[in-house]
Amino acid sequence: MLESYRGRTRTAATFVVATTVVGSLVGLAGVAQAADLPTVKSLSVVKGSTAGGTNVLITGTGFTGVSETTSDGDVTFGGNNAMSIIVLSDTQIAAKAPAGTGTNVQVQVTNANGGSADTATDNFTYIQPLTPTVANTVKLSAAGGTTFTATVAPSGSVGQSSDVTSKKITATVNGAVAKVAYSAADTLSITAPAGTPTGTGGTVSVVLYSDGVAGTADTNAKYVAVITKLSVITGPTSGITGASGKPALSITGAGLKNATGWLFGTGNSATCTNVTGKEDTQVTCQDVPGHAAGPVSVTFTPDNSAAYGITSGATFTYSDLG
Incomplete structure (x- = not known):
């Protein structure tokens, strides 16, 4: 179980007041010693669903004092507050991406001194997930090789055969890689691998991925002996x-x-x-x-x-x- 980083303090900027005496003139110079801003050096996951909910481990520096209260806005994805924040240490934060859209949006971390600068290492891209619908009459051979069709939502996501390649669409059946091909507009052809016959009350999970981002699983098909x-x-x-x-x-x-x-x-x-x-x-x-x-x-x-x-x-x- 993840635990919050303890002993955090917000570091305030330290002001050193120097008194300079030149002849009969006495001046006060306020010299600000700037504290470090946080940095984001890497993200464990750089793509996620537009629906939100992707777990991301943020690695960087200066995370001490970052608020875990999401409404404080100390961790944002493209300007939107993270769904959850756990500060693991001064160099790591576990966050859950909010719903959003966009390519290479900034993941920003803010502490008492300000927000992290936008760099290539904090880029996060939102992908529209694909959801399959399979007829509840589909039976998959436990020996593998059964080809079936799945209707894809949202409508228009798969409009031509080249979309399978350009959108990097893949599929799994019960977690095992399945062959996927274009069948017709909004319809894909999926060839199931071998599997275990589905017992009473059991389900088979068919999941589509768009560039590695999973959509909602369909559970209508069954493996049969x-x-x-x-x-x-x-x-x-x-x-x-x-x-x-x-x-x-x-x-x-x-x-x-x-x-x-x-x-x-x-x-x-x-x-x-x-x-x-x-x-x-x-x-x-x-x-x-x-x-x-x-x-x-x-x-x-x-x-x-x-x-x-x-x-x-x-x-x-x-x-x-x-």
């Missing part, structure tokens, strides 16, 4: 019986650990178990149950009541031909 490949994709309507030490079929996917309720089509259950050491991605089924001719989806119930998604890799086709 998936089957990506079956080792055998066709078989007779009578089913397949595995041999000792040789299962009838192997399943590859993501989010398969502790999955139960394996079905081939509707109501045709199979006994399938996780492969030791590869529990999340591989399962073997000792037998494949019989079923009427035609393609069926292999489904299951993921652990933690998470959702699952059906992909083309989960299709098994029964045939009544020899």
Whole structure:
């Protein structure tokens, strides 16, 4: 927890009165010994949201005596009072940037002697944050690679493909870097990385960044467990019986650990178990149950009541031909 710098005092300018005697003349000369003004040497963060709230560590000198009462205006961003101020020492202040606009606005610190000079080391730039909206029907494969669209606000923020590069727009899904591309006006295409299936009540956070400044997260999408490949994709309507030490079929996917309720089509259950050491991605089924001719989806119930998604890799086709 940050603590305020203690023992602060406001340094007053010291006046030395010198008496000079020249012949019969006596003069008084008031000589002011100027105290040091504060300086801002660096900012830990030089860009932040126009909405305010960016935490900035200010490093410099002469911070003793700086008021932590924001209304006193001893720490300002482009002339606007900081949202919060904690004086850590004579050389560091932790501040929260207020809402604002502008490029290279001055972060100024003021003590009893005056304000810090405007230099290149105190520049702070405000960036308009981007907020995505994702449909609540979006399911993301736990294996990664699902591409979905997000509507971007405010309107007009992304008007052409070059905006993705010029505004340095990036994205994360649950904190992991995701691929982002222009789709249409105010719409971006995002390709999700691999993730953990979302359990009951869980959420997936999709965040857009403009030049490193984060917008508000969307939490509508969900990661789902998936089957990506079956080792055998066709078989007779009578089913397949595995041999000792040789299962009838192997399943590859993501989010398969502790999955139960394996079905081939509707109501045709199979006994399938996780492969030791590869529990999340591989399962073997000792037998494949019989079923009427035609393609069926292999489904299951993921652990933690998470959702699952059906992909083309989960299709098994029964045939009544020899």
